[in-house]
Amino acid sequence: MSETTFKNDDLAAFWMPFTPNRAFKQNPRLFHRAEKFHFYTTDNRRVLDGFSGLWCVNLGHGHPKVVEAIRDQASTMDYCPAFGFGHPGSYKLANMVADQFPGDLNHVFFTNSGSEAVDTALKMAIAYHRMRGEGTRMRLIGRVQGYHGVGFGGISVGGMVNNRKFFGSLLPGVDHLSLPYNPETHGYSRGLSDADVAHYRKELETIITLHDASTIAAVIVEPFAGSAGVFVPPKGYMQMLREVTAKHGILLITDEVITGFGRLGAPNAATWFGIEPDLVTMAKAINNAAVPMGAVAAQKKIYDTFIEGTKAGVEFFHGYTYSAHPLAVAAGIAAQEVFREEGVYQHVADIAPYFEDAVHSLKGEPHVTDIRNLGLAGGLTIAVRDGMPGARAAEIVQKAYEFGAVIRNNGDTLALAPILTMGRGEIDEIIDITRKAIRAVA
Ligand SMILES: Cc1ncc(COP(=O)(O)O)c(C=O)c1O
Numbered sequence: 423m424s425e426t427t428f429k430n431d432d433l434a435a436f437w438m439p440f441t442p443n444r445a446f447k448q449n450p451r452l453f454h455r456a457e458k459f460h461f462y463t464t465d466n467r468r469v470l471d472g473f474s475g476l477w478c479v480n481l482g483h484g485h486p487k488v489v490e491a492i493r494d495q496a497s498t499m500d501y502c503p504a505f506g507f508g509h510p511g512s513y514k515l516a517n518m519v520a521d522q523f524p525g526d527l528n529h530v531f532f533t534n535s536g537s538e539a540v541d542t543a544l545k546m547a548i549a550y551h552r553m554r555g556e557g558t559r560m561r562l563i564g565r566v567q568g569y570h571g572v573g574f575g576g577i578s579v580g581g582m583v584n585n586r587k588f589f590g591s592l593l594p595g596v597d598h599l600s601l602p603y604n605p606e607t608h609g610y611s612r613g614l615s616d617a618d619v620a621h622y623r624k625e626l627e628t629i630i631t632l633h634d635a636s637t638i639a640a641v642i643v644e645p646f647a648g649s650a651g652v653f654v655p656p657k658g659y660m661q662m663l664r665e666v667t668a669k670h671g672i673l674l675i676t677d678e679v680i681t682g683f684g685r686l687g688a689p690n691a692a693t694w695f696g697i698e699p700d701l702v703t704m705a706k707a708i709n710n711a712a713v714p715m716g717a718v719a720a721q722k723k724i725y726d727t728f729i730e731g732t733k734a735g736v737e738f739f740h741g742y743t744y745s746a747h748p749l750a751v752a753a754g755i756a757a758q759e760v761f762r763e764e765g766v767y768q769h770v771a772d773i774a775p776y777f778e779d780a781v782h783s784l785k786g787e788p789h790v791t792d793i794r795n796l797g798l799a800g801g802l803t804i805a806v807r808d809g810m811p812g813a814r815a816a817e818i819v820q821k822a823y824e825f826g827a828v829i830r831n832n833g834d835t836l837a838l839a840p841i842l843t844m845g846r847g848e849i850d851e852i853i854d855i856t857r858k859a860i861r862a863v864a
Contacts, residue, residue, distance in 0.1 A: 453469070456479075458484065458841075459844060461483075461828065469823065469826055469828055470826055470828070470851055470852060470855070472822070472852035472855070473828050473829055473830045473839045474842070475711055476706070477679075477680045477706055477707075477799075477839050478706035478710070479707075480685070480706075480710060480761075480766070480842040481764075481841070482843050485712075485756075485760060487757075487760050488753050488756045488760070489712070490756070491752040491755065491756035492712060492749050492752055499748050500749070502748055504532070504741060504746045504747075511748065511751040511752060512532065512746035512751050514751075515530075515532075515755050516530035516532075518754075518755065518758045519704075519719065519754075519758070522690060522693070523689075524692055524693055524696075524697075526698070526723065527692070527702060527721055528719075528720075528721070529720045529724075530718070531718045531720065531738075532715065532717050532745045532746040532751075533716035533742055534745070534747070534750070535571065535705055535714055536570075536703065536706065536716050537570075538716050538742060539705055539717060539718050540570040540571050540575060540579075540642070540677060541573040541576060543642070543701045543718045544575040544639075544675070545740055546701060546718065546724060546738070547701060548560055549728070549738065550727055550728070553727050554727055556671075558636050558637055559637060559638055559639040560639055561597065561638045562575075562578070562593065562595065562596050562597075562638075562639055563579070563596070563599060563629060563640070563642070564579030564599070564641075564642050565599045565643050565647070566598050567581045567582060567653060568582070568598075568642070568644055568647060569581075569582055569648065569650060570644075574592060577589060577592060579598075579642050581601070595637075597632075599622070599626060599641075600625060601653055602655045602656055603617070603647070603653040603654065603794075609791075609792040610792060610794075611654060611794060612778055612782065612795065613654065613795065614655060614656060614657045614659075615654060615657070616657065618656070619656050619658045619659050622656070622662065623662050623666060626641070626662075626663070626666050630666070630670055630672070635672060638670070639673060640674070640700075641663060641673070641674055642675040643663065643675075643677065644677045644680065645676055645678065645681045645686075645691035645695065646680075646691075646796050648681075648799065650832060650835065651801040651836070652794050652796070652799050653801065654794050654796045661697055663697075664699070673700040673701060674697075674700050675699060675700065675702070676697075676701075676703075677703045678692070678702050678703060678704045679704055679705045679706055682706070682707060683706075683708060683757075683761060684761060684766050684767050684770050684842045685707075685770070685797045685798055686770070686774075686796060686797035687770035687772075687797050687798075688771070700721050700723075700724060701721070701724065702718065703716070704716065705717070707757070708754055709753035709754035709756075709757045710757040710760075712753040713747065713749045713750040713753045714744070715750035766843060769842065770797060770798050770842050773798070773844075773845070773846070777795065777798055777800065777849050780849050780850065780853045781793055781795045781802075781853065790802055790804060790860065791804070798839060798842055799837070800837065800838040801837050801838075804831075804834050804836060804860075805834070806834050812831065814834070815833065815834050816831055818836060818856075818859045818862075818863050819836070821858070821862045821863055822855050822856055822858075822859040825862075826851075826855055827851065827852055827855040829856055836856070838852055838853075840852060
């Protein structure tokens with residue numbers, strides 16, 4: 423690596439996120455180039471990206487249109503403050519995003535990440551109720567195994583134990599629904615499961631009765647639990663959440679950081695499920711992950727409450743130095759055009775059944791105890807090796823990397839997330855390498 427001498431060795435200085443630093447730095451996996459479906463390691467080995475980066479490079483790496491847009495923007499205007507000033511692209515992108523959502527989800531607030539989008543949406547929900555004179559609605563309901571990023575809001579409503587237990591008492595007034603997935607009764611479900619939604623309706627109603635609706639601001643869920651390992655809800659579950667929350671004046675926030683922009687074969691999960699949440703968070707594929715960006719889509723009634731409820735001055739005391747950053751916006755406009763011009767959502771809808779069969783062909787491989795899928799997302803559960811949670815799945819990921827593909831594990835689950843423009847050949851290759859890796863690990 424670098425010939426300069428630093429006080430640390432070259433790899434030590436970077437404290438890597440969500441990475442076992444010690445193990446990684448003994449055996450680093452370093453990429454220096456990416457093109458379309460592949461990464462290239464620093465020793466120039468080609469590795470197929472079976473995880474769309476981190477669920478985000480939905481159009482493939484270095485899409486020429488996105489690259490060109492960033493280059494042009496960087497040379498025209500590198501930065502423009504979003505507080506009290508604007509640039510035309512940000513309004514255009516907000517319109518392009520809003521147009522893809524059903525109903526009155528008409529207003530878009532830009533952030534720099536999914537975590538920030540989640541914290542923004544939670545703050546919008548609480549402040550919205552307060553502005554309407556219902557300031558007692560402060561509680562937030564999340565879900566066990568939910569992942570909503572790493573801000574204090576996100577980990578409070580999130581439900582992944584390791585992301586919470588180190589960080590104190592978190593936000594007060596948060597409760598959690600259970601994960602609507604039971605491998606014992608509905609394991610190996612293809613797509614949405616047939617589990618009984620009435621059970622989960624009763625649970626939500628019980629939590630609402632316990633706290634009283636007048637204290638609850640919002641329910642937040644992922645349309646499917648992505649980071650936990652692709653746990654897919656039963657048929658009718660999302661519609662049930664919409665119906666029950668609406669009945670009690672509780673906002674429904676769907677976290678579409680993964681499902682936004684094509685993963686299910688539709689512009690977003692709201693469209694795919696046919697529901698109209700009050701707030702939707704997104705990030706990642708909004709601009710093909712080429713520049714950090716997140717966003718929240720808000721219903722008209724929420725935006726109007728802030729605008730009309732404020733006599734003068736700032737209506738929402740919130741924002742980021744890099745909200746609507748010109749480079750992120752330029753990449754976003756280009757990416758949104760590509761989604762449309764290349765018919766990406768339809769392609770995903772067409773190829774998803776093939777992917778479903780391919781993922782479920784891993785049933786019966788050693789240590790595989792469950793498989794799930796939705797759109798171009800696949801999840802497997804791998805049996806825990808005695809006393810070493812996560813070890814076997816992590817070794818499978820390492821083997822897959824050695825055999826030529828990036829896949830990902832979270833604890834004892836594996837997840838596969840092909841780039842949305844991949845064809846059958848690439849899907850076959852991801853599955854073949856995953857199978858080989860599973861077989862190679864004891
Ligand atoms: C559903 C969901 N919400 C929020 C986030 C956090 O996004 P970021 O890592 O951009 O902060 C993620 C990241 O994977 C996610 O999957």
